[in-house]
Amino acid sequence: MLSQGFFEDEETCFSPFRASMISVPFDSNQTLSPSQHSKQEEDLTSQFGASHSFTSQSSNANYWAWGEVSGIISNKILGMTRDHDHHLGVSGMNKMKKLKSRRKVREPRFCFKTMSDVDILDDGYKWRKYGQKVVKNTQHPSRSYYRCTQDTCRVKKRVERLVDDPRMVITTYEGRHAHSPSQNEDDSEANSSNVPNFFWL
DNA sequence: CGCATTTGACCCGCGC
DNA sequence: GCGCGGGTCAAATGCG
Numbered sequence: 001m002l003s004q005g006f007f008e009d010e011e012t013c014f015s016p017f018r019a020s021m022i023s024v025p026f027d028s029n030q031t032l033s034p035s036q037h038s039k040q041e042e043d044l045t046s047q048f049g050a051s052h053s054f055t056s057q058s059s060n061a062n063y064w065a066w067g068e069v070s071g072i073i074s075n076k077i078l079g080m081t082r083d084h085d086h087h088l089g090v091s092g093m094n095k096m097k098k099l100k101s102r103r104k105v106r107e108p109r110f111c112f113k114t115m116s117d118v119d120i121l122d123d124g125y126k127w128r129k130y131g132q133k134v135v136k137n138t139q140h141p142s143r144s145y146y147r148c149t150q151d152t153c154r155v156k157k158r159v160e161r162l163v164d165d166p167r168m169v170i171t172t173y174e175g176r177h178a179h180s181p182s183q184n185e186d187d188s189e190a191n192s193s194n195v196p197n198f199f200w201l
Numbered sequence: 202c203g204c205a206t207t208t209g210a211c212c213c214g215c216g217c
Numbered sequence: 218g219c220g221c222g223g224g225t226c227a228a229a230t231g232c233g
Contacts, residue, residue, distance in 0.1 A: 132206090149205095
């Protein structure tokens with residue numbers, strides 16, 4: 001089962017983006033009301049400044065995906081496979097400061113809203129948790145921050161539960177993987193398998 | 202023992 | 218200028 005979304009505009013052009021939620025136990029009988037949906041979309045839009053969004057709903061799973069292109073992100077940035085942040089993630093505050101002062105551009109981000117009991121969706125990549133924050137005004141504990149374990153890859157994701165509907169998990173991906181999902185494992189067979197992939201051409 | 206997670210501290214941007 | 222909140226670091230801890 002594969003759901004597919006396209007995301008492009010005059011400045012940026014993402015390749016067809018494919019999302020497969022095969023490993024997530026979705027409840028196909030539950031749906032959000034349109035109002036909930038649009039409210040959430042609105043929230044995310046305001047939060048991330050999305051200029052475009054799309055939604056996608058598969059036949060046997062309830063999830064929506066938002067694609068976001070902030071106005072600041074140029075096709076140059078998207079096309080250059082993230083040269084500008086090759087020093088992201090290196091240790092030491094000094095470098096951190098340099099990075100931050102330099103960092104005017106945001107990575108392309110995608111948000112997924114999934115109805116799932118598990119926080120960690122198996123998207124085929126390996127993630128290492130590097131932080132957690134308590135979200136204000138929430139009874140639900142926190143927002144978790146993950147980085148792709150591939151050391152050449154700086155893709156990050158953020159996972160949090162919806163305040164008004166704890167069944168929903170919001171996963172925000174930031175950046176684009178520069179490798180295949182299975183690269184950090186024994187990759188050989190995985191490429192042709194049904195391992196879901198995000199942002200991977 | 203090596204790697205992943207936890208968690209408190211820290212930095213920085215932003216709004217007031 | 219100050220305080221708050223989001224995001225990240227890194228030491229401590231846990232786990233296989």
